Amino acid sequence: xTETPPGVDELTHGAEDVLPGGMLAQQLRRDSPLRVKLxxxxxxxxxxxxxxxxxxxxxxxxxxxxxxxxxxxxYTARVGDPSGRDSRRxxxxxxxxxxxxxxxxxxxxxxxxxxxxEVRFNSEWLDMPAERLFELVGKVTVARLLERDDxxxxxxxxxxxxxxxxxxxxxxxxxxxxxxxxxxxGGSDQKFNLLFARDVQRAYGVPGQSIVTMPILxxxxxxxxxxxxxxxxxxxxxxxxxxxxxxxxxxxxVMPLYYELLLxxxxxxxxxxxxxxxxxxxxxxxRFHGEDAAEDxxxxxxxxxxxxxxxxxxxxxxxxxxxxxxxxxxGTVHMPALIAGAxxxxxxxxxxxxxQGGVKLDGxxxxxxxxxxxxxxxxGRVLQVGKRRFARLLG
RNA sequence: GGGGGAGUGCCCGAGUGGUUAAAGGGGCCUGGCUGUAAACCAGGUGGCUCUGCCUACAGAGGUUCGAAUCCUCUCUCCCCCA
Numbered sequence: 049x050t051e052t053p054p055g056v057d058e059l060t061h062g063a064e065d066v067l068p069g070g071m072l073a074q075q076l077r078r079d080s081p082l083r084v085k086l087x088x089x090x091x092x093x094x095x096x097x098x099x100x101x102x103x104x105x106x107x108x109x110x111x112x113x114x115x116x117x118x119x120x121x122x123y124t125a126r127v128g129d130p131s132g133r134d135s136r137r138x139x140x141x142x143x144x145x146x147x148x149x150x151x152x153x154x155x156x157x158x159x160x161x162x163x164x165x166e167v168r169f170n171s172e173w174l175d176m177p178a179e180r181l182f183e184l185v186g187k188v189t190v191a192r193l194l195e196r197d198d199x200x201x202x203x204x205x206x207x208x209x210x211x212x213x214x215x216x217x218x219x220x221x222x223x224x225x226x227x228x229x230x231x232x233x234g235g236s237d238q239k240f241n242l243l244f245a246r247d248v249q250r251a252y253g254v255p256g257q258s259i260v261t262m263p264i265l266x267x268x269x270x271x272x273x274x275x276x277x278x279x280x281x282x283x284x285x286x287x288x289x290x291x292x293x294x295x296x297x298x299x300x301x302v303m304p305l306y307y308e309l310l311l312x313x314x315x316x317x318x319x320x321x322x323x324x325x326x327x328x329x330x331x332x333x334x335r336f337h338g339e340d341a342a343e344d345x346x347x348x349x350x351x352x353x354x355x356x357x358x359x360x361x362x363x364x365x366x367x368x369x370x371x372x373x374x375x376x377x378x379g380t381v382h383m384p385a386l387i388a389g390a391x392x393x394x395x396x397x398x399x400x401x402x403x404q405g406g407v408k409l410d411g412x413x414x415x416x417x418x419x420x421x422x423x424x425x426x427x428g429r430v431l432q433v434g435k436r437r438f439a440r441l442l443g
Numbered sequence: 444g445g446g447g448g449a450g451u452g453c454c455c456g457a458g459u460g461g462u463u464a465a466a467g468g469g470g471c472c473u474g475g476c477u478g479u480a481a482a483c484c485a486g487g488u489g490g491c492u493c494u495g496c497c498u499a500c501a502g503a504g505g506u507u508c509g510a511a512u513c514c515u516c517u518c519u520c521c522c523c524c525a
Contacts (some may be wrong), residue, residue, distance in 0.1 A: 208521065396493090405474060405487065407473095
């Protein structure tokens, strides 16, 4: 019985799957650092906490001395991966993809060590002549591709599968060939793709990688996976206050997962749920914005939500700017238009909020019948919509 | 190549000539309760200079006093057969 090499337990801690069994441990016994791959398609411009789960794990490998290879899927983003989705993903415009690729890197390096990371764009090798593409595609069978869960399910349900989608796992697999990856990380929804890459690697006569998948982080709704398009995400570049607030709205039920996957820690035992959540929010904000910002964010939160006061800092809105057509003659301000201008909503929406009693001035509800108010009654006061939107009105 | 089916508001999904800005559900928003949790209750959810006006049921035409609903063409998607 060989000793388990140091590191393997930690490196697989929290993982959902580590396959094939025992392989990673074996790889770790080698003297040379492993090449650990992560592919990200820049389909949305922000990295959120869901990505962080995997990035954390990657950072762990990195600090253990392994080489992280971050692949920006600028080419595959044009293909569209349907994993975990019911419908096909729209193909993005290239300019959009390129722009996303840039912000993606910056954000990924909030978790990873930039100096120790090899960044590659997969257009580098995937943008190949048709002849070579045929060679690649010729190495795999449709049957093998159709083993994937959602493909077979969609086949069975008579739902469409575009040929392009079939290409996706093949290309992702070729990434592994191109960068000679020893290990690939990903979310558990990527399991098939990561395993499939092994086939592609072997078809090219190189050793197959081992794979480590991480559990999927639920979003702020506590139900569905965290994703930008579902709007249930916390971006790593969200401002401290927003990040704190969003985290405080996480359902209790998924809090243990947040602790586990994002902090690699247990929820503090015996703490009241609010307290536990507060610490979670505090720690995560500190991680991305620093300790000071986290403290400010918490104080601001208390002020607004515990003491129910207006925050100290809030956007300032000039009455004239908010009212494109200016106030009415006679110094009256049309409230729906003001609300719309101040908070970037439509005036119809502003009107509804007003009529439903959701609008306050200096903390006092505005009578919904007051569609027009004298300008003097507004200048210098704090306009509030709902619980958390504030603006200071300036003449 | 042939045949069949479908395109409705953020999403799903009713509606098949007249109180239809369009049932119902989901989501979301506001209010209540509260811990910006869950659950629950109430209201809202196209736009606007709002007791009214404008724009909307894939797109363009047409029939009609009147169309999301009927007709024509176009576009898109799905299925089956080959």
